[in-house]
Amino acid sequence: MTIRHHYALDHLNTFGLHCMADSYAEYTDFNDLTAALQTHKGGKMLLVGSGSNLLFMQPEFHGMVLHCTNRDIEVVKEDETGVEIKAGAGWIWDDFVAYTLKHCWYGLENLSYIPGTTGASAVQNVGAFGAEAGEFIKEVECVDLRNGELKILCHDDLDYAYRHSFFKREEELQQWAILHVTYRLSRKFTPRLTYGGVLKEMERRNISADTLTAESLRELIIEIRKSKLPEPDEVGSAGSFFKNPVVPTSQWEELKRLYPTLVSYPAGEGLMKIGAGWLIDQCGWKGKNIGLAGVYEKQALVIVNRGGATGEDILRVCKAVQTDVFKRFGIQLQPEVNFID
């Protein structure tokens, strides 16, 4: 474990914003992490995976950045229906998804090509095409940065919900360093096809549900993502900037009456989830810029760095979008990205 001082985080945030950290430590295990924590004499701490959900609001971060590079992988349990795989928190998420599919361990195919790391998947509960990482997470090995203690949190402790986990509770934010995540995957491929244009894409390619393999579903998902979302090394963004808002059915009924093409999905008893991309698009934001930042032309949920933007530039677009959506639909959009001061 080496600690670097005055370290540039530009390659560690997919918005591509410029930010210098006072110090930066990579860790692979508990001992590394403990040693890094011993050198930390006050100030803030920030856990960074590949920075695909971070928005640096300042060009400097006064504190220590911790980055896990552990890429262990181990089958810890198996039976005839499935396997439990313990993975280091430093795996690139999509490499891990590809690895699981190569071994015929199924479940993660709809989560293909999401930027980020295995560690971040457990924190953010990343989700796409009707699946969420939290559904597959059995336990997380992590260190409480407040006291340096190693803990194993199991699925029931982790409080997974849409874009939410135990680690995202206000009092727990940035307090946990993840070391390993154990996923439970299935030996049987059970495709989920009903969300986000998957069936339409299958039809276009003449693929029927009975000839579909997990690998071909992965390829489809990757193509759909590539057609809508910018590649982080070409255009800076954090994927979806906002969460899809969840509203009471009564509010949804009123909106649906006024706007029959409203995009929405059931979200549990008495609740509906509304497509934030649709709301933003209706307000005419697609492809629009304010200075050096703007809304992506192919997907209104995504705020992009047009080159040389600062956190303030991105925030200006965020606020303008929120104001317009609120004025028109009475819905307050909540950002999905984590703002770092």
Ligand code: EPU
């Ligand atoms: N829509 C528009 N205009 C737009 C964008 C979307 O009209 O500019 C409409 C489309 O008709 C579409 C609907 O809104 O049917 C929903 O849009 P889309 O499927 O593109 O996005 P989403 O389902 O709301 C969620 C995740 C994405 C994930 C997709 C895959 C959130 C906040 N986002 O988007 O996650 O890839 O599902 O199904 O839940 C991410 O977190 O970074 C991310 C990209």
